[in-house]
Amino acid sequence: xxxSSNSLLLLFIVIEHFMGDAFSQKNKYLILKFALFFSILPLxxxxxxxxxxxxxxxxxxxxxxxxxSGKIQTFVVTPVGFSINTTYRNNLIILLVWFSISxxxxxxxxxxxxxxxxxxxxxxxxxxxxxxxxxxxxxxRLLSINKNIRIYVTNMEISPFTMGLIDDPIIVxxxxxxxxxxxxxxxxxxxxxxxxxxxxxxxQVVVVRIFWFNPLVYLLDSYLNRFCELACDESVTSxxxxxxxxxxxxxxxxxxxxxxSHINPYIxxxxxxxxxxxxxxxxxxxxxxxxSQLTILLTVGMVFISSIPALAYQSxxxxxxxxxxxxxxxxxxxxQSVTFKxxxxxxxxxxxxxxxxxxxxxxxxKVSPSGNDAKINCQHDLVDGxxxxxxxxxxxxxxxxAYDAQRCRKCGTIVLGSFISETKYxxxxx
Numbered sequence: 001x002x003x004s005s006n007s008l009l010l011l012f013i014v015i016e017h018f019m020g021d022a023f024s025q026k027n028k029y030l031i032l033k034f035a036l037f038f039s040i041l042p043l044x045x046x047x048x049x050x051x052x053x054x055x056x057x058x059x060x061x062x063x064x065x066x067x068x069s070g071k072i073q074t075f076v077v078t079p080v081g082f083s084i085n086t087t088y089r090n091n092l093i094i095l096l097v098w099f100s101i102s103x104x105x106x107x108x109x110x111x112x113x114x115x116x117x118x119x120x121x122x123x124x125x126x127x128x129x130x131x132x133x134x135x136x137x138x139x140x141r142l143l144s145i146n147k148n149i150r151i152y153v154t155n156m157e158i159s160p161f162t163m164g165l166i167d168d169p170i171i172v173x174x175x176x177x178x179x180x181x182x183x184x185x186x187x188x189x190x191x192x193x194x195x196x197x198x199x200x201x202x203x204q205v206v207v208v209r210i211f212w213f214n215p216l217v218y219l220l221d222s223y224l225n226r227f228c229e230l231a232c233d234e235s236v237t238s239x240x241x242x243x244x245x246x247x248x249x250x251x252x253x254x255x256x257x258x259x260x261s262h263i264n265p266y267i268x269x270x271x272x273x274x275x276x277x278x279x280x281x282x283x284x285x286x287x288x289x290x291x292s293q294l295t296i297l298l299t300v301g302m303v304f305i306s307s308i309p310a311l312a313y314q315s316x317x318x319x320x321x322x323x324x325x326x327x328x329x330x331x332x333x334x335x336q337s338v339t340f341k342x343x344x345x346x347x348x349x350x351x352x353x354x355x356x357x358x359x360x361x362x363x364x365x366k367v368s369p370s371g372n373d374a375k376i377n378c379q380h381d382l383v384d385g386x387x388x389x390x391x392x393x394x395x396x397x398x399x400x401x402a403y404d405a406q407r408c409r410k411c412g413t414i415v416l417g418s419f420i421s422e423t424k425y426x427x428x429x430x
Contacts (some may be wrong), residue, residue: 005039006216008306009223015298023295025230025283032224033200034303039207039217076272098213120163124152124172135183136171136190143194151186159255162189165198174255184236184248191232200224219374226276231281237284249281349389351400351430357407357414359385363406367414382406387414390430398428 012031016023073088084092127133132151140149148168153175160173171189176182192198204221211217227425233252237245256277360383367387387405392398404417 001041002214002217003309004213004306005035005220006214007309008035008038008302009216009220011302011306015302019298025227025234027295027299028226029231031299031302032220032227035220035306036200036203037205038306039211040203093245101212102209105212109205109209117163120154120156120158120172123156127153131179131324132186135179135186135382139183139187139190139366143190145190145194147193149190149193160185160189162192162198165202169193169198180247181251184251187236188232191235192228195231197228197232198243200228214380221418226279227318229276230280233284235282242311245284249284252277252280351388354390355388357385357387357405359383359407365412367412378408378411378413380408381410382408382415386420387416392428392430398425398429398430399423400425400430 008031012028012035016028020028028210045083068130073091074085085220127150127392136149136151140147150168151171151173158172158174160171160177163170163172171186173182173185173189176185204224208217208221233248240248353366355369357365357367359365384404384406387403389401390398391400400423402420402422404420406415407413
């Protein structure tokens with residue numbers, strides 16, 4: 001999920017830097033919305049679903065061994081309880097820390113939203129001016145918007161914005177006597193409503209609070225806020241004359257000085273922070289909207305390429321035991337593993353003796369279980385290899401342990417090194 005989102009964002013930054021002028025602002029905003037959706041959509045599950053459907057209609061039986069490594073999260077449930085390994089336990093601790101911080105961030109954000117909403121609701125008054133309502137109906141009809149949209153005015157010095165994610169949207173604007181300025185504001189806010197930008201803002205808040213540890217998420221949030229307004233500006237000014245574009249640009253500059261409605265993460269104010277005002281004004285006055293088949297192909301290609309990492313997703317595997325287990329088969333440490341043979345098929349493994357040494361050329365030598373048969377006066381000629389010890393249990397299972405080791409070519413002395421791994425077999429194949 002997050003990998004696909006980050007990949008698309010990085011592709012967008014590169015393309016926007018070198019070919020930004022070839023894309024319309026709405027096209028750029030669309031790509032960023034795909035990046036936002038990728039961060040929360042379980043794309044890996046889509047792959048699993050596709051293969052599940054294929055296997056349903058074209059069933060196959062895969063003959064394979066199953067090896068569980070201690071580096072992988074392992075959760076085993078038995079009739080008498082459950083068991084988890086160290087990796088699983090450590091990940092649970094990390095998950096708890098992540099979840100706690102996310103909850104705190106959500107609470108802080110909701111508190112800001114509540115304070116802002118109460119502040120606005122206590123100062124607004126529903127607009128009943130016939131001219132304003134007629135302009136609203138006119139542009140709603142032109143944009144094919146079928147919602148119960150209301151306009152409220154306030155004496156607060158605040159930039160116009162739209163509220164309402166679940167309820168019917170309301171447009172809040174300061175008291176403005178100029179009817180043409182009112183019309184431009186209404187057009188701008190209606191494009192936000194038509195594009196479901198309130199829902200996009202909500203998803204931004206969710207994604208930032210969930211993936212607070214990823215700096216690219218904050219970058220994506222910033223880009224979305226920036227191109228959301230540029231896309232609306234592009235839509236509003238697409239039919240305006242050069243003189244009307246200047247009036248629209250002046251309106252943005254004038255409203256930018258009214259308050260700080262941008263502190264509420266759930267809304268898109270008409271005039272955003274001053275860092276983006278200059279870019280918006282330059283774009284509005286340039287009057288240069290572009291659309292070509294090349295940009296469409298690039299958009300599709302970027303979305304497709306960034307979704308490829310989801311194909312690497314491996315769904316959790318479930319292992320069902322036939323019969324009762326006598327021992328604990330959960331690898332607790334990262335250097336342990338457990339191997340289960342398909343259908344208990346006994347395959348001859350490279351374990352010829354209960355204690356053996358295998359050199360780097362693959363030659364196997366039996367090692368006396370009583371110890372090294374060392375010769376005191378031997379001038380050792382040591383070769384590197386692996387020392388393995390095999391122990392069979394009464395229930396039919398077995399354990400093999402491996403160590404880095406050296407063996408003398410002359411007298412057979414074994415010099416043990418560091419521990420490599422431990423492998424448990426539910427049914428001994430040796």
